[in-house]
Amino acid sequence: MGSSIDIRARDGSGSFSGYLAVPASGSGPGLILAQEIFGVNANIRDIADYYAEEGYVVLAPDLFWRQQPRVELGYSPEDFAQAFGLYQGFDQDKGIEDIAAAIATLKGRPEVKGGIGVLGFCLGARLAYLAACRCPVDIAIGYYGMGIEQHLHEAEGIRGRLVLHFAGQDEYCPAEAREAIYRHFEHNDAAELYLYPGVDHAFARAGSPHYHKPSALMAHQRSVSALRRAIGPHYDLSALWDKHCEYEFDTRNVDDTMATMVAEPYVNHIPTMTGGVGYQQLYRFYKHHFVDNNPPDTKLTPISRTIGDTQIVDELIFSFTHSREIDWLLPGVAPTGRYVEIPLLAVVKFRGDKLYHEHIYWDQASLLVQVGLLDPTGLPVAGRETAAKLLDESLPSNTLMARWQQSEGKD
Incomplete structure (x- = not known):
């Protein structure tokens, strides 16, 4: 469904690619899709196509381009080791700047009608959260993010809606981290926090050993419902x-x-x-x-x-x-x-x-x-x-x- 486009970096260091998926209608609200540590691989492109079918113009930027352009890894032990190495060398602040550049690119597309959201998984979930804190987005959604509890001091910058999905057995976001996040957003009506008991990290990734279809379906419905309320599109x-x-x-x-x-x-x-x-x-x-x-x-x-x-x-x-x-x-x-x-x-x-x-x-x-x-x-x-x-x-x-x-x- 999609195609590759160029995104110009805001710091003048060059341009990087992004996978763009457009709904069959030809237009819709914009959605930035922040990758996992495995790059903009087939799974991320499938998710982009999935949300395009839901009515969104989706852009998945290549956030590892400063280390290695167009990373596409699978989920073998060797791929995981390479992905973890890229993650360790990732400049998070530059990554948020690149998301901001992707947002600007998306807003400039003629296909985009309406607001802008950010959706991310794993590393992408933390980036979606930080994008909500630092960028002009209407909604941010994160699945089993790690390290969000270390950035709660930035939450005052959030102007839109925030939706976070947590896995009950996730070692990368253990109970004490979740509890800190829950306490911080306890009285924030613009935040939706959901826990899926008994499931592990990557429960929404089809093909993952931890994939749990009932939780994935429930989380997706909650995500799309939040997107509809925040940026549309609205259908009869x-x-x-x-x-x-x-x-x-x-x-x-x-x-x-x-x-x-x-x-x-x-x-x-x-x-x-x-x-x-x-x-x-x-x-x-x-x-x-x-x-x-x-x-x-x-x-x-x-x-x-x-x-x-x-x-x-x-x-x-x-x-x-x-x-x-x-x-x-x-x-x-x-x-x-x-x-x-x-x-x-x-x-x-x-x-x-x-x-x-x-x-x-x-x-x-x-x-x-x-x-x-x-x-x-x-x-x-x-x-x-x-x-x-x-x-x-x-x-x-x-x-x-x-x-x-x-x-x-x-x-």
Whole structure:
């Protein structure tokens, strides 16, 4: 997605390279991506592309250029030894000056519309923090930074938002260092500090031995939410989701449906594990097993919608007559002709102005009861009553609890 550009150093000592990634829209707020000790390698470029997909114009400057231009290291023991040597020889103050030069370059780009943020990992996290202290940025985000506690005296220079992610088992930022940082920012409403218990340094780097996907996903959502609030961009996620559903259930157009999604999306219907990962598999799923697979009277009745910075959670009643085999919902089950109503929950994640994934939940037991495949007698399951009670909370509760009557009148 990206390209290499030149950045002129502020001290007149020359120029250095930076990897620039631009969103598909062609413009967006600016984001400086501060590298780890391994240089602007494939991982950093992937992260830059990732945030460009979120809607940002991302610039990852080569901060080791004064020692060795265009460093790109992997994660072998040999590479780590070389990276650590570069880190030891790194002039941090010059590095912040180079970030300031990258900020000025980014601000001068015609693609940049809006504010500027800085995002960094490991060494880059400390540099992001220091950039917030010394440079005109609207937001700084750091993942498992080391040495930040040694620079808390500079925090008074921060004018924008600060977001720091800490790993609970990180030897490079131990508990006493985190506690000092927490104490310093305890009453600062512009600072967001998050701890991820049980995970280690580099928990957000895919491929790392310490990679922990749940923590990485949570941290990314928090980071993008903070970026959205500080510098944008702002999208009408509700309208985007409504348009996607229109193509799925009303016009039933697979190509239009896929056009609302990122280049490599995925869908996971949790109870039946149906859907698809990646464009080709999801297109196949939509075309042959979903869009034209739903009964003619399929209806979605909205109950509630929660709209966040990066995702939507929809609460619905999903109703239909089981007049055909529904591959994604009741795979392998011949039509029963029965009418069904089930509560359904959709968690819909976006990247920028495109859908990234859908996690869809429903009560499969209630569905099986309604089509006659599960006898509810003696089981803690219900049929259409679950949908009815969602619409009318005054209907009886606890009807499946045999011991409910025993508690009546008790304190």
